[in-house]
Amino acid sequence: MEKKIKQVLNKYIIVLALILFHAPEIVAQSISAPSTFTPVPCSGGASVQYAGAICLNTCYYQNAAVEFTYTGFAGGTFTLELSDGSGSFASPTILNPSGTVVASSPGRINFNWPQTVAGNTYKLRVKCNAISLTGSSTPPFPAYFKIYNDIFWLNNQISTALVCSGGGGYTLSVDNPTPNVQTSSPANYPSLKYKWYKGTSPAVLIPGEIQKSLTVFSDGIYHAELDYGVCSDQSSITRSQNVDVKFQSGSGSFTIASSQGTSFCPSTPTVLSTQAGYTYQWFRDNVAIPGATSNTYTTGEGGSYHVQIGQGSCSATSNTLVLTPTDFNLSIDAPSSFALIPDDTRVITVTTDAANPTYQWYTGTPLVAIATETNASYTATAIGNYKVVVNQTGTGCDFAKEILFTITEGSLAVKIPNVISPNGDTKNDVWEIPQEFISPTTEVLILNSVGEIVLQTKNYDNKWPSNPIEFKSINPVFYYIITKEGAEAKKGSITVIK
Structure with a gap:
């Protein structure tokens, strides 16, 4: 019986040996961990295998690559997966979303690093979609994209x-x-x-x-x-x-200085400064200047300046510095607003002590330079907004000043009053004429009934009569003549009643 059992076992061993020797070769399927390569820099150059951290910036994150090997299958479409910063592949980032077709080992996948990487334990792995096979992952490595890659200040x-x-x-x-x-x-x-x-x-x-x-x-x-x-x-x-x-423990003593000295040219503002490192508030004429909280302050205005340094027990006040900008006088022979009768004109003249002055007149809304008007006088013929700009030149301190004025439409001469009642009741006590007849170029002449001049003036002030008028049996009558350059004289009478 034992002999028969041994014979049967020997037959099975021989059959198994024949099967093993004549079966096709069986090879396991696998994908190796990828080897990483640095991106190609913006200036060009070859990729080289990178050992250690992946340090990226805006000029060095594209055109990266990995190489890998695989066995046991003929190839297919491969994807490259990146873990999160802790090394987890629970929600991997696919670095080649469209996949890469590889027909033979070793394979290569090109990709761009994400600009969001910021961690110390990233991993990479390759996956073949055709057979749902995932390869080994790389050891953990740091990867950072330098989203800001420059110096900065405090x-x-x-x-x-x-x-x-x-x-x-x-x-x-x-x-x-x-x-x-x-x-x-x-x-x-x-x-x-x-x-x-x-x-x-x-x-x-x-x-x-x-x-x-x-x-x-x-x-x-x-x-x-x-x-x-x-x-x-x-x-x-x-x-x-x-x-x-x-x-x-204390702020100490502070002195302010002016880069242009205490007398400066307005076209070159001066810089006031004191020791750096504290908190500050600058003052002009003892009034705090909004926003002036640095150890320097730039100004083109004259005035008395000082700075308050620090606060509480460490506060201190600097010396006071009086700044006087170079200046020149400028005026025109017209108020900031005056009326002009239709079809009338008015000559406006600049008075200034600026050295080597130049002139430019402007009008309109917005104000636009009148190309031909570059003299000290300007003849206005229309209502509107006006400006004259005067530049001082040739002194080493060239700067400009301006005067704005407005011309409105005036009323007609029919509104010149012909009766007054100077009785002290503040109503109609004086002879008031329309504003358009009051100017340095308009003469007002008042005569009594026998032709004697009682008033002759320019720039009439609307205050006649300034002295009491004698009343007799009849109301006194006076006569006026208003003469404006380039215009017809206005004439009429003024009856004075109690």
Whole structure:
């Protein structure tokens, strides 16, 4: 019986051996982990295998590639998957969304790095869609896209901050002078994180501080860096300047200076300045100037200036500086608004002591230069808005001043009154004529009944009679003649009643 059992087993072993020796070769299907290559920089150049972190910027994230091998199948369409920053493939990013057809091993996939990578444990893996086979992943690696890759500044680019002790801490903050220009400051990218350091050689990281501002409470040299992990840079790129913060018990004594001296040309404004590092409020003629809160203030206006430095127990007031801009006198022989009778004209003349003056007259809304009117006088013929600009030239301090005036439509001469009653009741006590008959070029002449001149003037002030008029048996009658250059004289009578 035992002999028969051994014979049967031997037959099965022989059959199994024949099957194994004559069966087709069986090979396992697999995809290797990809080898990463750096992107080609904007200036061109060959890709090389990259060991370590993937540090990207706007000129260095495109035209990257991976290579991989596979066995056990003939090829197909492959996709390249990127994990999240923690290494999870739960929701991978497909770096070649359309897939890449590979017919033989090794395969190569070209792609662009996402501009959102910011982490230390990314992984890559290759997947073949045709057979639903996923390859091995790479070891974890850091990857950062430097969305802002330039220097930046703190607190208006100061190098020293002198802070009042007892007034609380001092806040360092990333400058953002042009928030409408996104690339001008890292503060325009809310997703960015920062690393703050104190000291030099070496600078010591301040733990837990990742925002764009930092409040400090002790002396020290501080700076900020953009946090790009291992891709961060201790050089001037992606790093702020050093700020030496010094706390002290008092603000001390401050003096202000003027870059142009106390007498300056209005066309070259002067810069007032004092020691940097505090809080400031500038004053002109003892009135606070809105927005003037830096250690410098630029002005083209004369006046008495000082600056209040600091606050509370550390506040101090600077010396007072009186600025006197170079100036010249300018006037015209017309009020800021006057009337002009239809079809009438009026000559307006400039009076000035400007050196080597030039003239330009303007009219319209908006005001436009009248090309041919460049003399000291201008003959107005129409209502509207006007301006004359006078430039002082050839003195080393060339600047301009202007005068605006308006001409309205005047009334006709029929409104010249012919009766007055100077009885002290404030009604019709004086002879008042329309404004269009009052000017340096219009003469007003008043005569009594026997032809004697009782008033002869230009620029009549609407105050005749200034003295009591004697009444007899009849009401006195006077006669007027109004003469304006280039116009027909206006004549009439004035009856004086009680």
